[in-house]
Amino acid sequence: MKKAKKLIVALLVCVMAFATFAFAGCGEKEISVITRNEGSGTRDAFESIVKSDAGVKLGDAELKDGVLQYDSTSTVITQVSSVETAIGYVSLGSVDDTIKVLKVNGVEATAANVLNGTYKLQRPFVIMTNKTVELQDATADFIRFLKSTQAQEIVAGDYVKQEEGAVQYTSPSTALSGTVVIRGSTSVDPLMDVLIGKYKEINGNKVANVEFQKDCQGSSAGISAVKGDTAGNVIGLSSSAIKDADAPSMNYFHIALDAIAVIVNKNNELSDITISQLFDIYTGAITKFSELSSK
Amino acid sequence: MNSSKIKEQGGKAIFAGTAGICILAVIAIFVFIILQSIPALSKIGFTDFLFGTKWNPDANDIYANDLVGKYGILNMIVGTVFSTIGALAVGGTLGYFTAVYLAFFCKGKLKKIINTMVNLLAGIPSVIYGFFAIKAVMKLFNWMSPTGNATGLFMTSLILGIMILPTVTSLTKTSLEAVPKSYYEGALALGATHEHAVFKTMVPAAKSGIKAALILGIGRALGETMAVVMVAGNSPQIPDGLFESFRTLTANIVLEMSYAGEVQMGALFSTGAVLLVFVAVINILMGFVKTGGQKTKSKKSLPLWDKITSKINFGKIGKIACFVSAVFAGIFLVSLVVYILIMGLPHITGQLLFGEFEYGGEISILPSIVATLMTILLSIVIAIPLGIATAIFLNEYTKKGSRFISIIRSAVDILSGVPSIVYGLFGAITFVVLLGGSYSILAGSLTISIMLLPTVIRSTEESLKSVPDSFREGSLALGAGKLRTIFKVVLPSAMPGIIAAVILSIGRVVSESAPFMFTMGASIKPMPDGYMSSGTTLAVALYKLSSENLHTNEAYATACILIVIVLALNLLAEWVGKKLEKKLNGETNGIRTKHKRKAS
Numbered sequence: 001m002k003k004a005k006k007l008i009v010a011l012l013v014c015v016m017a018f019a020t021f022a023f024a025g026c027g028e029k030e031i032s033v034i035t036r037n038e039g040s041g042t043r044d045a046f047e048s049i050v051k052s053d054a055g056v057k058l059g060d061a062e063l064k065d066g067v068l069q070y071d072s073t074s075t076v077i078t079q080v081s082s083v084e085t086a087i088g089y090v091s092l093g094s095v096d097d098t099i100k101v102l103k104v105n106g107v108e109a110t111a112a113n114v115l116n117g118t119y120k121l122q123r124p125f126v127i128m129t130n131k132t133v134e135l136q137d138a139t140a141d142f143i144r145f146l147k148s149t150q151a152q153e154i155v156a157g158d159y160v161k162q163e164e165g166a167v168q169y170t171s172p173s174t175a176l177s178g179t180v181v182i183r184g185s186t187s188v189d190p191l192m193d194v195l196i197g198k199y200k201e202i203n204g205n206k207v208a209n210v211e212f213q214k215d216c217q218g219s220s221a222g223i224s225a226v227k228g229d230t231a232g233n234v235i236g237l238s239s240s241a242i243k244d245a246d247a248p249s250m251n252y253f254h255i256a257l258d259a260i261a262v263i264v265n266k267n268n269e270l271s272d273i274t275i276s277q278l279f280d281i282y283t284g285a286i287t288k289f290s291e292l293s294s295k
Numbered sequence: 296m297n298s299s300k301i302k303e304q305g306g307k308a309i310f311a312g313t314a315g316i317c318i319l320a321v322i323a324i325f326v327f328i329i330l331q332s333i334p335a336l337s338k339i340g341f342t343d344f345l346f347g348t349k350w351n352p353d354a355n356d357i358y359a360n361d362l363v364g365k366y367g368i369l370n371m372i373v374g375t376v377f378s379t380i381g382a383l384a385v386g387g388t389l390g391y392f393t394a395v396y397l398a399f400f401c402k403g404k405l406k407k408i409i410n411t412m413v414n415l416l417a418g419i420p421s422v423i424y425g426f427f428a429i430k431a432v433m434k435l436f437n438w439m440s441p442t443g444n445a446t447g448l449f450m451t452s453l454i455l456g457i458m459i460l461p462t463v464t465s466l467t468k469t470s471l472e473a474v475p476k477s478y479y480e481g482a483l484a485l486g487a488t489h490e491h492a493v494f495k496t497m498v499p500a501a502k503s504g505i506k507a508a509l510i511l512g513i514g515r516a517l518g519e520t521m522a523v524v525m526v527a528g529n530s531p532q533i534p535d536g537l538f539e540s541f542r543t544l545t546a547n548i549v550l551e552m553s554y555a556g557e558v559q560m561g562a563l564f565s566t567g568a569v570l571l572v573f574v575a576v577i578n579i580l581m582g583f584v585k586t587g588g589q590k591t592k593s594k595k596s597l598p599l600w601d602k603i604t605s606k607i608n609f610g611k612i613g614k615i616a617c618f619v620s621a622v623f624a625g626i627f628l629v630s631l632v633v634y635i636l637i638m639g640l641p642h643i644t645g646q647l648l649f650g651e652f653e654y655g656g657e658i659s660i661l662p663s664i665v666a667t668l669m670t671i672l673l674s675i676v677i678a679i680p681l682g683i684a685t686a687i688f689l690n691e692y693t694k695k696g697s698r699f700i701s702i703i704r705s706a707v708d709i710l711s712g713v714p715s716i717v718y719g720l721f722g723a724i725t726f727v728v729l730l731g732g733s734y735s736i737l738a739g740s741l742t743i744s745i746m747l748l749p750t751v752i753r754s755t756e757e758s759l760k761s762v763p764d765s766f767r768e769g770s771l772a773l774g775a776g777k778l779r780t781i782f783k784v785v786l787p788s789a790m791p792g793i794i795a796a797v798i799l800s801i802g803r804v805v806s807e808s809a810p811f812m813f814t815m816g817a818s819i820k821p822m823p824d825g826y827m828s829s830g831t832t833l834a835v836a837l838y839k840l841s842s843e844n845l846h847t848n849e850a851y852a853t854a855c856i857l858i859v860i861v862l863a864l865n866l867l868a869e870w871v872g873k874k875l876e877k878k879l880n881g882e883t884n885g886i887r888t889k890h891k892r893k894a895s
Contacts, residue, residue: 032444037529039354039554066540068446069529071550072842074850078429085443094844181733189818190845197655212654213829215734215818217553220354224554245355 030287033064034079034088037071041185041219041239045123046089046260048240052279064284073187077263084265085289087281089121091187091239092259093158102262103272109259114160120275121262124254125159125188128222128236130229131251138178138210139233145169145199146255154194160257171202177209181229184222184237189214191256192237226250299776306778310688313681317706317752320745324713324721325571331724332568334358335561339366344565350531350547354556366562372569373533374541375517378451382516385456387509389620390463394508396617397464398471399493409621411865412628417461418861419631420806420834423854425525426841427631428454430638433526440538449537450526455519457627459512464624466511470504471497490610506584514577518570518714520545520809521838544570545716545809552720552813564724567717574712578705632858639855642848648856652821658840658849660856662822666736666815666830669823671804673740674747679797681744682751683786689752690759691781711749715809718746722814734829739815743804750803751796758792759785791875798868805860808834833857 036043047059070076076088081098092109095101101109104121113119127146129135135143145151148169152161182192196212216222222236223246242252262278264270270289280286336344338358347367356362397409428450436445474497482492498505528540529550542550544566555563644650650659685703693700722742730738762785770780786793811817816829819839823830831839833853841850 029443030441032440032442037550038352039551063530065532066528066530068444068540069542069550071524071529072844074841074844074847075429075525077844079433079444079446082429082434083437083442083444090844096844096847186843190843194655197653200654212821213733214820215816215829217817220554224354224556 028288028290029085031281031289032068032079032083032086033281034068034070034076034086035063035282036073036076036089037069037218039218039220040071041123042073042089042091042187042260044219044240046121049121049123049260050275050278050282052283053276056279058279058282061279061283063282067282080263080265082265084267087262087264089260089262092261093187093190095261095263098266099263100266100268100271102264102270104262104278105274106272109261111160111259114257114259119259121260122160122257123240123260124162125185125191125256125258126238126240126242126252127255128184128226128238128242128250128252130226130232130234131249133229133232135232136178137172138176138207139180139235141172141176141207142180142199142210143235145202146195147253150198150202151195151255154198155191155256157194159191160259162254162256165253169202171206175206175209176203179211179213179233181225181234182212182214182216182237183225183234184216185219185239186216187219187239187258188237188255189216192216223250303776303778306781307688307692310684310692313684314688314703316681317685317703317710317748320748321706321709323725324710324717324745327721327724328564328567328571328717331720332561332565335366335558335565338362338558339562339565343367344562345369345372345569348533350542352551352555352559352562354554354559356556356558358557358561362558364559366558368544368547368562368566368569370531370533371542371544371547371566374527374531375543375545375573377448377534377541378455378523378527378543379513379516381448381452382455382459383509383513385452386459386516387456387463387512389456389624390460390508390512391467391505392613392617392620393460393624394464394467394471395493395498395613396621397468399489399497400614400617401621409625411869412625413461413464414865414868415632415862416457416624416628417465418802418806418865420808420837420857420861421458421519421522422808422834422838423631423635423857424454424458425522426837426850426854427634428522428526431630431634441536442538445538446526447528447536447538447540448534451523451541451543454522454526455516457624458519458522459515460624462515463508463512466508467501467505470501470508473504474500488610490614494610494613503584507581510577510581510584514574514712517573517577518545518712518716520549520714520716524549544573545714548716548720549809549812552723553817564720567720570714570717574709574714577712578708581708582705632862635851635854635858639851639853639858642852643855644852647849647852652819654821658819658846660819660833660836660840660849660853662820663831663833663836663853666823667805667832669736669826669830670740670743670811670815670832671801673737673826674744674804675797675800677741677744678747678751678800679793682748682796683755683793685748686752686755686759687781687786690756691777691785707749707752710745711753713746715746715807718742718810719813721745722810727814730827734814734816735827736815736823736830737826739811739830739832740826742810742814743807746807746810747800747803750799754792754796754799755789756792758789758795761792762788791872794871794875795868798864798871802861802864804832805857805864806834808832808838811835812838833860 048057050058073090073094076090077099080086080088107113107119109119114122147166149166150169152166155161200207219238219240222238225234226236227249262273277292344366346369348369349365349367351365353364356364397406433445433450437443478496478500479492482496523543524546527543527546529542529546530540531542534541547566548563552563646657647660649661650657652659652662689700689703722738726738726741766784766788767780770784811832812835816831817835817839819836820830837850837853840846840853
C-alpha cells in the first residue's frame with residue numbers, strides 16, 4: 001500500500017514537473033550567470049573593474065540572487081560550453097576552443113590590448129612576501145629569479161610581460177638549501193610551475209636541496225599565508241591587485257598581467273559586451289541576452 | 296598457569312582499549328570541532344548564526360573587532376535539507392526497487408551482474424560523479440531549466456540519489472533476504488501471486504531494515520561534498536525552484552576553508568558542528584528504528600486510499616518499477632564508465648603514469664600514485680588491527696546489552712556517519728597542527744584511518760558472527776585459552792570478512808578526496824620523500840588537474856585510472872571472497888574431521 005502510494009505520488013510529481021518544464025522550455029531563457037567563489041583573485045579583480053554607468057563597483061553592489069558560484073576555472077568553462085545561455089569569466093590563459101570569448105567595450109582580449117591598456121578587464125599577477133621577517137637565502141634567491149628577465153621570458157609565453165625593473169638573473173655562488181613555501185592563487189599556479197622548472201634548470205645542482213612546497217588554493221589564502229609567515233620562506237601569489245589594507249605588511253611586485261576573458265557559449269550570437277552591461281547582468285538588471293541588443 | 300591468566304587478561308584489556316579508541320575518536324571529533332566553533336558562535340551570536348539568512352563573510356574579520364561580514368547559515372541548512380530530500384526521492388526510490396528486484400525478481404547471472412554494478416557505483420569517487428555530471432549529464436537536462444542551466448537542486452538530487460543508491464540497495468536487500476522464506480511460502484500457499492507475496496508479505500516484514508537503509512542513505516547524502524560543489528551552484532540562497540542554485544553545509548566548508556579569515560574559519564567550524572548535530576540526530580533516529588520500529592507501527596491507512604489501491608494491480612506496477620530502477624542504475628553506471636573510458640583512455644601515456652615529475656614540464660601523476668599507495672599502506676596498518684581488535688572485543692568478550700558495548704556501537708555508528716569534509720576539518724586542526732602545521736601524507740593517513748575504522752569493524756564483526764559457536768566451544772574444550780581460540784580458530788575462519796574489510800578500506804582511500812585536501816595538500820607535486828612531505832592522492836589530483844582547465848585530458852586519464860582501480864578492487868573482492876569461501880569450507884571440514892578423530 002505504502003509503496004503504491006509512493007508510486008502514485010512519484011508519478012504525479014513527474015507529470016507536474018514535466019508540465020512545468022514544458023512551459024519553461026518555451027520562450028527565451030534567462031541568462032545563466034556564473035561567477036567564481038569568494039576568495040578567488042579572478043573574481044576579486046573582475047568585481048573591482050566591472051562598474052555601472054554611475055561608477056559603482058560590482059564588488060560594492062549586490063550580486064543578483066542565484067548567481068552560480070564555482071570554485072574552479074574548469075567548472076565555469078564546462079558549464080559555459082554546455083549551457084547556451086551562460087556567461088562567465090576566466091583567465092585568458094585557460095580559454096580553450098569549447099567556448100567563445102567576447103570583446104569588452106569593443107576591444108578583443110589579446111596580449112597587445114592588455115599591454116596598451118585598451119582591454120579593461122585585466123589584472124596583475126602579484127608575488128608577495130612578508131615585510132617584517134628576513135627572507136631565508138633560498139627564498140630570497142628565488143624572488144631574485146622571479147624579478148629577472150629570464151622569468152619575464154617565460155611570462156611572455158602565455159601572459160603579458162611586466163618588464164619594469166627586470167634584471168638579468170645569475171646563479172648564486174654557493175649551493176642553497178631550505179624550503180620555499182608557495183601559497184595562493186590557482187590562476188598563477190600553472191605559471192609558477194613553469195617558473196620553478198626554469199629556476200631549477202638554470203641552477204642545477206646548486207638548488208638540488210631547495211624544496212618547493214607549493215599548494216595553491218586561492219589568492220586570499222596566499223595573502224593570509226604571507227601575513228602569517230614567521231620563518232621568512234613564504235611566497236604568496238595573488239591574481240588581483242593588492243588592497244590598500246594589505247599593502248603595508250608586505251613586499252610585493254607584479255610579475256605579469258593577465259586578461260580576464262568574458263566567455264559565452266559558442267552558439268551565442270553575441271560578440272561584444274560593455275563593462276556596464278556586465279554590471280547589469282551580474283546584478284540582475286539585465287536577465288536576457290535579447291535585452292543587450294535592444295539597448 | 297598464572298602467566299597464562301595474565302596473558303588472557305592482558306589480551307582482553309588490549310581489545311577493550313582499542314574499542315575505547317573509537318569512543319575517544321568520537322569525543323575528540325566533537326570536542327575539537329565544537330571548541331573551534333564556540334568563539335565564532337559567541338561573536339556572531341548563536342541565533343544570528345543558525346537563523347541568519349545572509350552569508351557574506353569578510354576574511355578580515357577578527358574576534359577583537361566588530362564584524363563586517365554576515366554569517367548566517369539558515370539558507371544552507373535549508374539547502375542541505377532540500378538536497379537530502381531530493382536525493383532520497385531519487386536514490387531511495389531507485390535503491391528500494393532495485394533491492395526488491397535483486398532479492399525477488401532476478402536470478403543467476405543477471406543478479407550477479409547487477410550486484411557487481413551496485414557495488415561499483417558505491418566505489419566510484421565522488422569527484423568523478425561530479426565531473427561526469429557537469430561534463431555529460433547536465434547536457435541532457437539543460438532544456439528544462441528556465442536559465443538553460445540544469446545545475447542546482449535538480450541535478451544535485453539526481454547525482455546524490457545515484458550516489459546513495461548502493462547504500463540503500465545493499466542494506467534493503469540484506470534485510471529482505473533475512474525475512475524467513477516460510478513467510479513467502481505461506482503467502483503463496485494462501486493463493487497470493489509472486490508479486491503479491493513480495494510486496495504484501497516480504498516487504499512489510501523487512502520494514503525496519505528498509506527504514507534503516509533509507510536513514511543511512513540520508514546520512515550519505517548529507518555528508519557528500521565534492522560532487523555537490525560541482526553541481527549545486529553554491530549561491531547561499533534558499534532554492535525556490537528545481538533549477539535554482541543553492542549551497543549545502545558541506546560545500547560551504549570546502550569552498551571557503553582555504554582562505555578563511557579568523558572569524559570566518561570559526562564560522563566554518565560551526566558549520567561543521569551543525570553537520571555533526573545532523574549526524575547525531577540521524578543516529579538517534581536510527582536507534583528508534585532499530586528498537587521500536589516493528590512494534591509500534593500498526594498498519595493504518597485511509598479507507599479511500601485502500602479503495603484506490605485495491606483497484607490497481609500494484610504488484611505488476613511494482614515489478615515494472617523494480618525492473619526500471621535496476622535498468623536505470625545500470626544505464627547510469629555503464630554510461631559513466633564508458634564516457635570516462637572513451638575520454639580518458641587515449642590520454643593515458645607512459646609519461647603520465649611513469650614519467651618524472653618536473654615543474655612546468657609534462658604532467659606526471661606518478662607522485663600521486665605513490666602518495667596514494669603510501670596513504671593506503673599506512674592507513675591499513677593503523678586501521679585494520681585497531682578495527683579487528685575492536686570487532687573481537689565487541690563479538691567475543693562482551694555480553695549483549697552491556698552498556699559499554701552499546702556506547703561503543705553508537706560510537707562506531709557516529710564515526711561512520713560523520714561527513715568526510717568534517718574529518719578533513721578535524722584532521723586539519725589536530726594532526727596537521729600536531730605534526731608541525733604543514734600538510735603531510737602522515738596527517739592525511741591518520742585522518743583517513745579514523746574514517747576507515749567503522750568499515751573495518753563492521754565487516755570484521757559480520758564475519759566473526761558467522762563463525763559457528765561450536766568452533767569456539769570445541770577449541771575451549773580442547774584446553775585452548777580464549778586468546779588462543781581467537782587467534783587460532785576464530786580469526787582464521789573470519790578471514791573472508793577481514794580481507795573484505797581491507798579491500799573496502801583501500802577502495803575508500805582511493806575514492807575519498809575531501810578529508811585529504813586540508814591535511815595532505817591539494818597541488819600536484821613532485822615525488823613525496825617520506826610521510827612528512829605533502830602530497831595528493833589520485834582523486835585529489837584529478838580534482839586539481841581539471842581545475843584550471845589546462846590539463847583536462849590528463850584529468851580524464853586520471854579519472855580513467857581511478858575507475859579501473861575501483862573496478863579491479865571490486866573484482867578482487869569478489870574473487871577473494873569466493874576463493875576463501877571454498878578454502879574455508881575445506882578447512883572447516885578439516886576441523887570437523889579432526890574433532891571426530893579426537894572424539895573417537
